[in-house]
Amino acid sequence: MTGQVRDAVRTRRALLDAAARAVVVHGAGVSLDAVAREAGVSKGGLMHHYRSKDELMAALADDLFDQFARAVEDRIDPADTAPGRRLRAYVRATFDDLEKTQDAVEQTTLMATLSAFPEPARRAQERYRRWNRTLAEDGVDPQRILVVLRACDGASIAPLFEGPLGPEELAGTRSLLLALATGTGPLVG
Amino acid sequence: MTGQVRDAVRTRRALLDAAARAVVVHGAGVSLDAVAREAGVSKGGLMHHYRSKDELMAALADDLFDQFARAVEDRIDPADTAPGRRLRAYVRATFDDLEKTQDAVEQTTLMATLSAFPEPARRAQERYRRWNRTLAEDGVDPQRILVVLRACDGASIAPLFEGPLGPEELAGTRSLLLALATGTGPLVG
DNA sequence: CGGAGCGTACCGACCAGACGGTTTGTTAGC
């Protein structure tokens, strides 16, 4: 049944979505009350599903990472068998996110804020290391990977400091990074 | 006199340093008490110099930006007259900071945390826009500037998510970015 | 079929402590 009054899965989903919105608005100082209210749940209900604020934030972080990982997998071109196909998918996923102008700033704010909590920060490290390993097994020159990854990260946080990026700037950087992610040899001067 | 008991300049310096340390340890939730204690000053003393938490954080952010700006200026090679000399100085300043391993993670944590406060966030935007303008007047292809800047930003926040970066990785990325910052033409595939 | 029993989902009042900021008081230096 979909119309159930009690539905743990649905409630948890609502709580995560509400938490995301509330964190963007109120910053790291969000109150659990605010999150619960935003989700249309009592604070007791929230505490039933997430036993502490840290646990809620950790769950939120995991959710975001999962979404991004799925986005990358979705963007692997099946016709593309050349080395670096996963790295290129990573670039596409990054910039597709950035092009949803509204979301971009919020997403970034969200991640930056989350990194202020201990458990989310730890999980972020774990995920990043995993990406490093995964992408390294893709046949591209390590230097290229590094630059492309750093530039992706930089582009991701840029909205936080500079506001939304212009579409032409995004498109330019995107194609440039895709090009960098395509060659196999080292790139020098 | 240097041995004065009352010295506003010295006290403010101590407060900013203490705030930096305290923010790194306690995150965005630092209490003013903690900062004051760390600085060896009473809370009243703190409030005398900075009338609110936001004001303290803004001052801290300004301090960091000023330091970085000075670091860039210091690293402009006087013998280097080719286009992009300031961009290369920017790269050097970024990676010199990153190589002080201890500081790197803390510095990044600090910036990320600060960006959670309204006033510091606004000032960060202002500074970044200024850098964009300044570096654009340096004769390098805009695309190159963008990639190099993004990669610098990315490298700066990487420690936050991945822990300290290895020296060989840093050296590699650094020289690669310096190379990218040297050519004047557009770089394609 | 039905209703008793039970576990999970959820509610809402409550508390202890902490925090930002104010106020009032004290002392150093010009």
Next chain:
DNA sequence: GCTAACAAACCGTCTGGTCGGTACGCTCCG
């Protein structure tokens, strides 16, 4: 002696977390 630099006690508010209780929905037995 007057002002700026501090100190210290204080206050109202808010927050994370707890707890006792309620309502829903399933299951299993008769």
